[in-house]
Amino acid sequence: MKASNDFSIIAGINRLIHEPARMAVISLLSVVEESDFTFLMNSTGLTQGNLSSHLTKLEEAGYVEIEKTFKGKRPHTVARLTDTGQKELNQYIKTIKEFLSYF
Amino acid sequence: MNNNITGKTLERKTYRMLYRDGIFDLSFGSMLIIYSINMYLYINNIDTPFIMRILLVPIVIALSLVKIFITQKRIGYVKFKRSRNKKRLISFIVATSALMFTTIIYILAVKGKMDASDKNEWLHLLIEFIFLVSVFFLLAYFTEYNKFYIIGLAMGFGSPVSKYLEPYLGTRYYGLALVFIIGTYLLASGIILLIIFLNRYPETVNNES
Numbered sequence: 001m002k003a004s005n006d007f008s009i010i011a012g013i014n015r016l017i018h019e020p021a022r023m024a025v026i027s028l029l030s031v032v033e034e035s036d037f038t039f040l041m042n043s044t045g046l047t048q049g050n051l052s053s054h055l056t057k058l059e060e061a062g063y064v065e066i067e068k069t070f071k072g073k074r075p076h077t078v079a080r081l082t083d084t085g086q087k088e089l090n091q092y093i094k095t096i097k098e099f100l101s102y103f
Numbered sequence: 104m105n106n107n108i109t110g111k112t113l114e115r116k117t118y119r120m121l122y123r124d125g126i127f128d129l130s131f132g133s134m135l136i137i138y139s140i141n142m143y144l145y146i147n148n149i150d151t152p153f154i155m156r157i158l159l160v161p162i163v164i165a166l167s168l169v170k171i172f173i174t175q176k177r178i179g180y181v182k183f184k185r186s187r188n189k190k191r192l193i194s195f196i197v198a199t200s201a202l203m204f205t206t207i208i209y210i211l212a213v214k215g216k217m218d219a220s221d222k223n224e225w226l227h228l229l230i231e232f233i234f235l236v237s238v239f240f241l242l243a244y245f246t247e248y249n250k251f252y253i254i255g256l257a258m259g260f261g262s263p264v265s266k267y268l269e270p271y272l273g274t275r276y277y278g279l280a281l282v283f284i285i286g287t288y289l290l291a292s293g294i295i296l297l298i299i300f301l302n303r304y305p306e307t308v309n310n311e312s
Contacts, residue, residue, distance in 0.1 A: 031114035032181050039179025042304060043120065078180070 010099045016061050017092045021046055022054045026063060026081065030089050034080040055079060063088055118183065118247045124174035125296025126166050127248065132289030133162045139283040145210075146279075174297075177304040194245040201238040228266065232259040250289070257281050 017026055024044040029035060035043075041051050055077075058064040063085030067078045081089075122128070137159050144151045208231070239255025242248070261281040268280075 027113060028117060031110050031117055031184070033184050034182045036180040038177070038307075039181045042177075042179055043117065048307075 006099075006102060009095055013095050014088055014092045016057065016063070017088060019054075021050060022058060025051070025054055025079075026058065026085060026089055029064060029079060029081040030086060034078050037077040037079070040079065058085070061085075114183070114187070115247050117181070118187065119249075120178065121181075122248060123296065124170070124178065124300045125293040126170045126174060128250070128289045128293030128296060130163055130166050130293075132286045132291075132293055133166075134159055135282050135286030136290065137162075137286075139279045139286060142279050143283075174300060174304075177300070177306055190245045194242055197238060197241050197245070201234075201242075204234075224266070228262050231262050235259040235261075250292075254285055254289075257285055 017023055021044065024046070025040060028040065028043050037048075037051065037055075040046075040055075041048060044051065046054070055064060055066060059066050062082060065080050065082050067080075069076045069078070137155070141151055141155060144155070236255045236259040239251045239258060243251035243255065258281065261279075264281065265279075
């Protein structure tokens with residue numbers, strides 16, 4: 001039953017990372033040490049509301065660590081990828097590569 | 104289409120975002136223009152006005168202030184990993200050494216301490232070409248600033264071109280015209296990039312939550 005095993009690879013993929021907007025955020029955070037909200041917004045092209053909601057989901061899953069401070073009167077949000085987030089991303093890439101190798 | 108986006112490629116692309124505001128083009132362009140004008144005056148034994156000698160300092164300060172207070176606020180803050188800082192340090196060392204070495208070579212050549220008119224002239228030009236191209240290619244690699252590849256080639260060809268132009272110009276300018284042209288090109292592209300950047304990334308009301 002090799003075929004069903006092959007399909008089960010993609011069925012078991014991490015759906016939290018698989019969503020395109022979150023994929024963009026998590027990928028960017030994986031190549032830098034940390035980034036603020038504005039840079040993430042400019043790099044990914046997401047709107048403030050969208051980015052905020054995706055960051056919250058990633059934070060709740062423990063993939064991203066959020067630090068909220070104030071710069072003068074303005075809020076300043078800095079995000080960084082946690083070890084769990086990095087591990088999950090590595091696993092996600094491995095799974096996708098494995099699945100795509102069938103094509 | 105190259106779909107092979109690895110973490111390394113993504114990091115490089117992210118790093119290149121920092122050049123989008125054109126400040127680096129403006130700084131490097133100003134440096135080349137001021138350098139070429141100063142060297143031109145020096146070659147022709149014309150007294151360099153004091154303001155010309157120190158002009159780069161206020162320009163770099165002004166551009167740094169623009170970067171800190173205008174463009175960085177719009178593009179946002181990002182801290183790269185340690186490997187990037189290492190690359191930055193290597194770039195700084197390469198650039199400083201190259202600038203010092205090139206200045207010494209230029210002054211020696213202008214003062215006639217280096218005989219460039221003997222039979223080894225082409226060898227000198229070849230060494231100069233290899234040196235300039237290598238330095239700028241190294242800088243391009245470490246800084247991710249792709250224009251350094253073009254600048255390196257243009258600079259490398261500067262001296263052979265000036266050798267050919269010497270009979271027509273009467274004086275050997277050691278590729279200074281090319282340095283000036285490249286500087287002007289960078290200055291112009293920096294202004295255009297800055298305008299595009301300011302339009303593309305307006306200062307937004309921050310509703311981070």
